[in-house]
Amino acid sequence: MKSFLTIFLAFSICACSGGGDGAPSQQSFAALGRKIFFDTNLSNPGGVACATCHSAEAAFSDPRHLAVSPGAVSGTQGTRNAPTIMYSLFSPAFGFSDEEEDYIGGQFHDGAALDLEQQAMRPFFRHVEMNLTNHETLRQKVASASYASEFSAVFGEATLSDAEQTLIAVASAIAAFENSQELQPFSSKYDAWAAGQVQLTDQERRGMELFNAPNKGNCAACHPSTGDDGSATRALFTDFTYDNVGLPANKAVNSSSDLGLYANTGRPSDVGRFKVPTLRNVAVTAPYFHHGLMKTLKEAVHFYNARDIDSSIGTPEFAENMNILELGNLGLTDQEEEDIVAFLNTLTDGYTE
Ligand code: HEC
Ligand code: HEC
Numbered sequence: 001m002k003s004f005l006t007i008f009l010a011f012s013i014c015a016c017s018g019g020g021d022g023a024p025s026q027q028s029f030a031a032l033g034r035k036i037f038f039d040t041n042l043s044n045p046g047g048v049a050c051a052t053c054h055s056a057e058a059a060f061s062d063p064r065h066l067a068v069s070p071g072a073v074s075g076t077q078g079t080r081n082a083p084t085i086m087y088s089l090f091s092p093a094f095g096f097s098d099e100e101e102d103y104i105g106g107q108f109h110d111g112a113a114l115d116l117e118q119q120a121m122r123p124f125f126r127h128v129e130m131n132l133t134n135h136e137t138l139r140q141k142v143a144s145a146s147y148a149s150e151f152s153a154v155f156g157e158a159t160l161s162d163a164e165q166t167l168i169a170v171a172s173a174i175a176a177f178e179n180s181q182e183l184q185p186f187s188s189k190y191d192a193w194a195a196g197q198v199q200l201t202d203q204e205r206r207g208m209e210l211f212n213a214p215n216k217g218n219c220a221a222c223h224p225s226t227g228d229d230g231s232a233t234r235a236l237f238t239d240f241t242y243d244n245v246g247l248p249a250n251k252a253v254n255s256s257s258d259l260g261l262y263a264n265t266g267r268p269s270d271v272g273r274f275k276v277p278t279l280r281n282v283a284v285t286a287p288y289f290h291h292g293l294m295k296t297l298k299e300a301v302h303f304y305n306a307r308d309i310d311s312s313i314g315t316p317e318f319a320e321n322m323n324i325l326e327l328g329n330l331g332l333t334d335q336e337e338e339d340i341v342a343f344l345n346t347l348t349d350g351y352t353e
Contacts, residue, residue, distance in 0.1 A: 024154045026176060032154055033177030035147045036170055042141050043072035043130035050123060050174070053082040059281035059349065060085045060183065067292025068253045071128040078128045079258060080109055081292035084285050086183045086349070087278045089116060089175075091240050094264075103265060105240045109274045109290040110264045116178050120171040135163040142166055186234055188280065189351040194232035198353060200346065207343025210336055217304070217340055218326055222276045237279035237347065244272035246307055246322030248314030250291035258291065259318075272318030283345045297341045305330045305337055 036042070040049040048071065055063040062069050062082040070077050093115045094106025106114060113119035123129040124138055132138050142151060143160045152160055155169040177183075192198040200208065210217040212225055220226075222243060227234035242261045261270035274290045288294040294303065307313055308328040316322050332340075 026179070028150075028154050029173055029176035030180040031177075032147060032150055033173035033175070034180075035145075035150075036142075036173055037177055039145060039147075041145065042124060042132070042138065044132050044137070045072055048072040048130055053129075054085050056182075058084075059284050061285040065286050067250060067287050071126075072131045073127065076128045076131075077253075078126075079254060080290050081287065083109070083277055084281055085178060087236055087280055089179050089184065090236055091115075091238075091275075100241060103242055103261060103270070106264075106275070110261050111242070111275055112264050116175040117168075117171045120174040120178075121167055135167050138170065139163040139166040142170060185349050187349045187351060189346040189348070190232070190235070192351055192353075193346070194235075198351075201342070203339050203342045204346050206336075207339035207341070208346075210332065210340050211343050216332065216336070217301075217330060219279075219304070219340070221326055223279050238276045241276055242270070242273040243276060244274075244318055244322045245304070245327060246272075246316035246319065246324075247289055247291070247293060247303070249317045250293040253291055260290070269321055271321060273321075279344060280347050281349055283348050297344050298337060301332075301337045301340045301344075304328070305332045 037050045037054075040047050040052070042049065053062045053069045054060040057063050058065070061084045067081055068077045068079060069082050088107060091107060092105035094103070094111040094113070096102070097104045103111065105111065107116060107119035113122065124132045125134070132141075139160065139162070142148065143166075145151070148160065151169070151173075154173070155165075159165045159169050189198060189200070189204075193200050208225070211219045211223075214221065222239060222241065223237040224239055225235050225237065226232055227236070244260070259271050261273040261275075262268070264270075282288075283297065286295055286297075288297070288300045294300045302310070303313055304327045306329065307316070308324075
């Protein structure tokens with residue numbers, strides 16, 4: 001697990017080599033990170049934790065199912081939808097891939113954070129999220145938290161006397177939590193099917209075939225239904241690339257100035273491109289897309305099927321460079337749209353027969 005190595009690198013620059021009984025385990029990092037993730041006192045005013053917008057009951061997306069989430073300061077809100085953070089650790093560090101001949105990976109809808117550690121440093125200080133004044137404020141809050149002694153035991157006594165070291169340690173602990181089994185259980189009906197333990201219903205199987213078929217749904221072109229070894233095992237349903245699927249703006253949340261990947265790279269061809277999200281647990285993470293425009297999976301699938309022929313869908317916001325090759329007029333029947341939705345419903349973790 002790549003991120004865990006980074007954690008040790010971050011750890012080794014802390015003044016904590018005098019730890020005595022050897023390095024703390026990944027479990028103690030993750031357990032501490034979990035406490036920080038759920039701490040509602042790390043915002044200003046208090047009341048908003050990472051878990052407020054990324055709750056286990058909604059696969060670590062916003063359990064209120066809002067298009068955009070309110071921040072700690074009354075009346076503030078962001079302009080993007082809070083995604084699931086399950087399976088996020090599999091996103092490679094943001095960068096240009098020679099193989100894809102394009103940008104891939106990173107965290108956030110536009111890859112603006114290199115990786116999970118970099119990501120975890122941001123929400124605390126964003127005005128529309130947790131609104132802490134500066135790194136020193138975070139240090140003071142962690143130093144007076146119920147888990148402060150555990151924090152010192154894991155990262156060394158000196159860490160909590162330095163704001164920058166505290167921030168690095170906090171980010172490392174959160175990333176360790178995000179690396180834990182709880183966020184990547186691979187326990188959906190699809191996983192049970194891949195392991196040969198359960199059958200799909202006829203409708204789910206038809207939906208899967210439509211999802212995979214290049215001349216039908218073609219969804220797997222960007223949301224691969226196979227894992228590293230080419231089988232269905234441990235499929236992530238994203239290739240972590242970027243695309244402009246030609247969505248209309250969400251006027252209700254003032255998303256219209258969101259240029260996506262362009263804001264990160266400055267390449268004109270990246271206007272309106274957003275990271276391909278995982279579809280794992282998608283049935284419990286409504287609403288959909290970077291601006292939360294669509295409320296149901298049926299709407300989302302219909303969008304792919306009929307963007308170019310159903311005027312009720314609305315005008316694409318950035319039509320100049322949208323994808324016209326792989327989606328927009330798929331020729332699926334209403335029943336076939338329903339079948340794909342039934343298949344997407346098999347991707348929810350925690351399946352029991
Ligand atoms: C007020 C709601 C809110 C809070 C609080 C919040 N987030 Fe988020 N989170 C979001 C939104 C919205 C995005 C997407 C933002 C973007 O793409 O620019 C996001 C994106 C992410 C991502 C990237 C996922 C991906 O697939 O790209 C991770 C990881 C994440 N948050 C973790 C955290 C952590 C850790 C904390 C606490 C330190 C936190 N969030 C606090 C709303 C929130
Ligand atoms: C050309 C690549 C591509 C293809 C093909 C594709 N998608 Fe996507 N998908 C994306 C991108 C990129 C996003 C994020 C777009 C955004 O938010 O602006 C996305 C987002 C989604 C979402 C929203 C998920 C969320 O958490 O908000 C759903 C649902 C979805 N796709 C389902 C499908 C289905 C079903 C198909 C086949 C009918 C399909 N996709 C085909 C690239 C693709």
